[in-house]
Each structure stands twice: as C-alpha cells, then as structure tokens.
Amino acid sequence: MAKNRWAGKTIVDLFTDEFKGRPREYYVHAVKCGRLQVDEQMVHADYIVKSSQKISHFLHRHEPPVLGGNIVILQNEVDVVTVCKPASVPVHPCGQYRKNTVVGIMEAEHGLTPLFPVHRLDRLVSGLLIFAKSAERAECFRQQIEANLLQKEYVAKVVGVFPEGEQTVDANVNFNAREGRSTVEVCKVL
Known part of the structure; x- marks a missing residue:
C-alpha cells in the first residue's frame, strides 16, 4: 500500500528512490511490461501515485535451497x-x-x-x-x-565435559551443509 510520503511521486521515481537495489531503467521497463502495477492495473511511467493505492511488483525469484533433509x-x-x-x-x-x-x-x-x-x-x-x-x-x-504453563527446552549434544548446573551460552550457530548439522564452538561459558 502506498505510504503518504510516496503520494505525488511518479511510479518510477518512487521505486528508484525507495528501492535502490535496481537501476531506474529497470523500473521504467517493469512499468512498461506490466510487472509494476497500481491497483492491479497497468500504468504508464509518468503515473502519479496517490496515498493508499495498492502497488504490486511482480518478479521471478529463485529461492535458495534448503539442505537439511526431510521434515x-x-x-x-x-x-x-x-x-x-x-x-x-x-x-x-x-x-x-x-x-x-x-x-x-x-x-x-x-x-x-x-x-x-x-x-x-x-x-x-x-x-x-x-x-x-x-x-x-x-x-x-x-x-x-x-502464563508459563508451557515452555520450550533446548537440548545440546556436547563434545567434552560440560559444567554442572544451569549454564547460559551466548554463541553463534554454524551450519555445515556437507554434514547437515549445526554446531556451536564455545570457549567460555557465561
């Protein structure tokens, strides 16, 4: 939905200013071929956007694969x-x-x-x-x-000896695609 600050801009200027990941020529072409639409209608490159209009940008995207196996x-x-x-x-x-x-x-x-x-x-x-x-x-x-009637619990498999009692571990999780598993390397337990 078009934001108030977008009102009064052309559709091409709006996308060029707000979505800087693509060049102006891309947005001009997207409007001409119907990949950029306003209220589900094709418009021209000089179309002036009004507040609260529905703006759609259709594009083909490839998702990254997931490597973790079956659910x-x-x-x-x-x-x-x-x-x-x-x-x-x-x-x-x-x-x-x-x-x-x-x-x-x-x-x-x-x-x-x-x-x-x-x-x-x-x-x-x-x-x-x-x-x-x-x-x-x-x-x-x-x-x-x-209401604390349900809680999540994380269980970690460790190599070596883990200290007794409750521990807090603040570390980044690393995913190894070849092995299909995540690991965390901890040198110091807080």
Missing part, C-alpha cells in the same frame, strides 16, 4: 501437528524463503494448511515444532506460553 511428522492430531525440523529450513516465509519453509513444505507435500506455528526455531537449528491447525488453537497455546 518428519511425529504426531498429526485433529488440531495440532508436531514435526521434526531439520537444520537449514526456516519455519515460515521470511527473507528469501517463501516455499522452502516448514510451513510451505508441509502444505505442498502433505496438504496441511493452514498451519500456525506455536513457537519458532531459528533456521539453522533442528528440533521439534508444534503447529496449531487453527488460529483459535494457536491463541490457546499463546496464552499458555504467556
């Missing part, structure tokens, strides 16, 4: 599905990913839609994910999490 369904109930998410696969559409996500793959391969993530795991982390099959069930889970 295994552990439990598929009436209102909840639990899966084992491999590392490298994002949970839901984000960034460059639209279809190569747990939500996208579950829809394409198993016909499970809609799915509402109860919690997330970072793209490079593997583990169990719970999805609600309705917004109402997801809201119920959200309230339980907020």
Whole structure:
C-alpha cells in the first residue's frame, strides 16, 4: 500500500528512490511490461501515485535451497501437528524463503494448511515444532506460553565435559551443509 510520503511521486521515481537495489531503467521497463502495477492495473511511467493505492511488483525469484533433509511428522492430531525440523529450513516465509519453509513444505507435500506455528526455531537449528491447525488453537497455546504453563527446552549434544548446573551460552550457530548439522564452538561459558 502506498505510504503518504510516496503520494505525488511518479511510479518510477518512487521505486528508484525507495528501492535502490535496481537501476531506474529497470523500473521504467517493469512499468512498461506490466510487472509494476497500481491497483492491479497497468500504468504508464509518468503515473502519479496517490496515498493508499495498492502497488504490486511482480518478479521471478529463485529461492535458495534448503539442505537439511526431510521434515518428519511425529504426531498429526485433529488440531495440532508436531514435526521434526531439520537444520537449514526456516519455519515460515521470511527473507528469501517463501516455499522452502516448514510451513510451505508441509502444505505442498502433505496438504496441511493452514498451519500456525506455536513457537519458532531459528533456521539453522533442528528440533521439534508444534503447529496449531487453527488460529483459535494457536491463541490457546499463546496464552499458555504467556502464563508459563508451557515452555520450550533446548537440548545440546556436547563434545567434552560440560559444567554442572544451569549454564547460559551466548554463541553463534554454524551450519555445515556437507554434514547437515549445526554446531556451536564455545570457549567460555557465561
């Protein structure tokens, strides 16, 4: 939707000023061939944008592949599905990913839609994910999490001896595509 500050600019000037990743000539061509539209209509390059108009930019994009292996369904109930998410696969559409996500793959391969993530795991982390099959069930889970009736727990497999007691580790996760697993190197435990 066109922002107020965009009103009064031509469609080409708007995209050239606001989305600097492509040259002005790209946007001129995109308008001429219909890849840039206003309110689902083709316009000319000098078209003046008005506030709150719907602006669409259609382009072909290749998603990066995900390398983590299959998503295994552990439990598929009436209102909840639990899966084992491999590392490298994002949970839901984000960034460059639209279809190569747990939500996208579950829809394409198993016909499970809609799915509402109860919690997330970072793209490079593997583990169990719970999805609600309705917004109402997801809201119920959200309230339980907020009331501390449900908690996520992370389990790490370590090489060597890990100190006793509760530990906080603040470190970057590294994904090894060849091995299909994530690792963290920790020299100091906080």
